[in-house]
Amino acid sequence: MxxxxxxxxxxxxxxxxxxxxxxxxxxxxxxxxxxxxxxxxxxxxxxxxxxxxxxxxxxxxxxxxxxxxxxxxxxxxxxxxxxxxxxxxxxxxxxxxxxxxxxxxxxxxxxxAPGRLQPALDSRDYPNYLMWMHFAEGSLAARLFSDYRAWTAQPPKQRSRLVDSEAVVQFAENFLGQHPWFGGAAFSAADIMMMFPLNAATGLNLVEEAQFPNVAAWKARIEARPAYQHMLAKARPDGMIGGLPRLPQHAPAGPRETLKAPG
Ligand SMILES: N[C@@H](CCC(=O)N[C@@H](CS)C(=O)NCC(=O)O)C(=O)O
Structure with a gap:
């Protein structure tokens, strides 16, 4: 096409x-x-x-x-x-x-597009904006997909909590408890960067959605944006196709274990 x-x-x-x-x-x-x-x-x-x-x-x-x-x-x-x-x-x-x-x-x-979709360089929001711009791939996606690969390469007998994944999503959850957007006061490109990995976190069942209500509320605000809906209509016209399989349901909450990559 x-x-x-x-x-x-x-x-x-x-x-x-x-x-x-x-x-x-x-x-x-x-x-x-x-x-x-x-x-x-x-x-x-x-x-x-x-x-x-x-x-x-x-x-x-x-x-x-x-x-x-x-x-x-x-x-x-x-x-x-x-x-x-x-x-x-x-x-x-x-x-x-x-x-x-x-x-x-x-x-x-x-x-x-100077001045658009990012806070002013000298604002208090700018350092956070820049951190989330890079956190999205540098720490969040990296840890989520390394947990996912480790789990699928060597599935444990019982589903353990993925502590690395939980920690990076919790960091985002905490920030959204204090700020409406990842760029601080206004929607910004940091929100654009964060949506894919935060969708992967819950979509692949790396973390439990109910544990992160601020992230869920933020996603709902994103999904209401006309530009996001235009993107979906043009770039995902038939919905999600060929998604990776979700991890199985979490085991009941127990002692936390850190999942180590094999080898
Ligand atoms: N850090 C890169 C990651 C790009 C990336 O890995 N994209 C995936 C799709 S989400 C891809 O191309 N996968 C196909 C492949 O690696 O063969 C970015 O943010 O653009």
Whole structure:
């Protein structure tokens, strides 16, 4: 499927000009640079959704490439375009080929949408924003998927609690008890980065959803956002496909065990 997106983009957005009220709060932001053509190579339900969602939040144009309902086919498209590190997202930015969702988001915001979807550099919120931008992949996704791989490589007889996964999700839960968004007072790109791993945490049953009510309430606020819904309609038109199997139900609460990766 090859689609041209972002028809709602205004001329200002096409030129990379910021239109959010947040720009007023960040008067020191540098002027936006014109946005080059952006093509997002995508796998349904995977991290490439972050870039689609970002573009929808900003109202920026983009082209989305994937094979609907065919993860292997979408992956083959990515591999053909970028054989050395085929992964989603892979983004063609002008004539440059980029991977790493967090870096792609920071690039688009800093160059083309200054003052939008991130707190002002000198605000109290900025350090937290930046921490969550990087925590999403650096600690959260890394620990969740290493717990998942360890469990599936050597399933224990009884489901034990995954202490590493619980700890990283608890950190997010605690923060959301004090702040409505991962960027602090306002929705930001940090929320875009955090949604995929927090969905994986509960979707794969790495942690128990009921244990993290602040995260659940935050997800509901995200799901109500029009840009998130536009992303789902365009990037996940048939719902989640080809998801990894969920871990079995937790054992009754008992002494905590740390799960060690085999070898
Ligand atoms: N840290 C990277 C992770 C990218 C990544 O691992 N993407 C997954 C999809 S969610 C992928 O491409 N998996 C296919 C593969 O590794 O073969 C990012 O944030 O962009």
């Amino acid at each position: 090859k689609q041209s997106m972002g028809r709602r983009a205004s001329l200002g957005a096409l030129a990379g000009l910021a239109a959010s009220p947040l720009i007023a709060a960040n008067a020191s932001a540098k002027p936006a640079r014109p946005l080059p053509p952006i093509t997002i190579y995508h796998l349904e339900g995977r991290r490439s959704e972050r870039i689609v969602w970002l573009m929808e939040e900003l109202g920026f144009p983009y082209e989305l490439k994937f094979k609907r309902g065919d993860l292997a086919g979408s992956m083959a498209m990515i591999r053909e375009f970028s054989p050395v590190v085929p992964m989603a997202p892979t983004v063609k930015y002008g004539d440059q080929v980029l991977v790493e969702s967090g870096a792609i988001i920071e690039l688009i915001l800093n160059r083309h």
